[in-house]
Amino acid sequence: MHSIFLGFKEAFLLILNLDRELTGIIFLSFRVSGAALLIATAMGLPIGALLGLKRIPMKAMLISLSNTFMGLPPVVVGLFVYILLSRSGPLGFMGLLYTPSAMVIAQTILAFPIVVSLCHSAIVSVNPIIKQASMTLGATPFQSTITIIKEARYGIISGIVAAFGRVMAEVGAILIVGGNIAGYTRVMTTTIALETDKGNFELAIALGIILLMLSLIINAILHSIQRRAISGARRIDIK
Amino acid sequence: MNLSLSISSVSKSYNGKTVLKDCSYCFDSGGIYVLMGANGSGKSTFLRICALLEEPDRGEVNYLSGGSIIKKDISLRRRITLVLPGIGIFNTTVFNNVAYGLRIRGLKSGEIKDRVERVLDFVGLIHKRNQNALTLSSGEMQRLGIARAIVIEPEILFLDEPTASVDKENTEIIERIILDIKSGSQRSHKTFIITTHDMAQAERLADSILIMAEGRITRA
Numbered sequence: 001m002h003s004i005f006l007g008f009k010e011a012f013l014l015i016l017n018l019d020r021e022l023t024g025i026i027f028l029s030f031r032v033s034g035a036a037l038l039i040a041t042a043m044g045l046p047i048g049a050l051l052g053l054k055r056i057p058m059k060a061m062l063i064s065l066s067n068t069f070m071g072l073p074p075v076v077v078g079l080f081v082y083i084l085l086s087r088s089g090p091l092g093f094m095g096l097l098y099t100p101s102a103m104v105i106a107q108t109i110l111a112f113p114i115v116v117s118l119c120h121s122a123i124v125s126v127n128p129i130i131k132q133a134s135m136t137l138g139a140t141p142f143q144s145t146i147t148i149i150k151e152a153r154y155g156i157i158s159g160i161v162a163a164f165g166r167v168m169a170e171v172g173a174i175l176i177v178g179g180n181i182a183g184y185t186r187v188m189t190t191t192i193a194l195e196t197d198k199g200n201f202e203l204a205i206a207l208g209i210i211l212l213m214l215s216l217i218i219n220a221i222l223h224s225i226q227r228r229a230i231s232g233a234r235r236i237d238i239k
Numbered sequence: 240m241n242l243s244l245s246i247s248s249v250s251k252s253y254n255g256k257t258v259l260k261d262c263s264y265c266f267d268s269g270g271i272y273v274l275m276g277a278n279g280s281g282k283s284t285f286l287r288i289c290a291l292l293e294e295p296d297r298g299e300v301n302y303l304s305g306g307s308i309i310k311k312d313i314s315l316r317r318r319i320t321l322v323l324p325g326i327g328i329f330n331t332t333v334f335n336n337v338a339y340g341l342r343i344r345g346l347k348s349g350e351i352k353d354r355v356e357r358v359l360d361f362v363g364l365i366h367k368r369n370q371n372a373l374t375l376s377s378g379e380m381q382r383l384g385i386a387r388a389i390v391i392e393p394e395i396l397f398l399d400e401p402t403a404s405v406d407k408e409n410t411e412i413i414e415r416i417i418l419d420i421k422s423g424s425q426r427s428h429k430t431f432i433i434t435t436h437d438m439a440q441a442e443r444l445a446d447s448i449l450i451m452a453e454g455r456i457t458r459a
Contacts, residue, residue, distance in 0.1 A: 132292055133327025137340040138317035138391060151330055
């Protein structure tokens, strides 16, 4: 009990003193997860919109595939990316294994189906009359699509925030492909796992507190977005 | 050139139920046409087909200018507009809703501001310009729908049941707006095609009253 108390005390000191190792780990976590989220959104949003708005072959199968992949086990993704990037793998020549780039690839694969599925759900939930209204006002098909995406913005943002929460908290995949190299590929979650194993609780607790705060912030953002969307829908319902 | 609309032998069915059957009519440019008919008589379908939102199963919808048929492309669609019964309000401010049609036409922001404010003043919503449009009452939403349509200065304006589910006060305001637009645009030969259930309203507004029954249009 005493060691846990000491761990918390040291952890708060590390946070208050903006410990260099701690800030480096946090910065790298944000850099890797931010890049993964950016790539996943850039690819996932158009695909989610396409699935939501257009008639394409095998649409139902693609939607259920992306829904299934939302729950991809991170270690399986890690293993898959490891095989791809290992020296004997098809992309081994790129020399990306145990680099932040490999971590970005793994996290992108995890975030991508979440962005696709939640963007698709947000877009199909937009009232079809919005598309018709935009067309009656003279919108081209492309302008009409942009209008629908704008109307679905709260759902889309929720999807992106949820994907960010997922990749920030993920440990299995980046541990496998990043190797948890100090000062190079060590991020918050992998550090917590390592330091706990070593019995060094201070840094692990400090990072745990930061991750919890982050989770709290993400949930608060999601809650606020959902409240705004629900109040918008209620305003229509009560008319 | 004035825009007129010719409907020839248009038929439309949904799930085996015939809604329009060899329906034909020619709308000359200028004036208010009021289309009346019972519920389910096909008035809304007719308007949607006329506004190029739907394709008929058979028959032709042609827009004419100077005696020539106009190609049904985006430039024609931008000369006509339909205010849908559900309106389709965008989840943004009243101003942005009205500015939508002008922005997608690439107008400059100064001109957009002037035109939107003028129209909002005209329909009595200028004091609500920065309010989220979804917070408006049904009557105000209907006025917003009309504002959004008239700001783009269409040559043919279709209004599908503009006063359905609207209180008496807003009905009077909407009728006054329609008559004001008509009197202000007589020289430019703007055409209004309006559906309604209300015979008294049809008589107040119409230059021509049309009846839709059994999927066809007849003049009253």
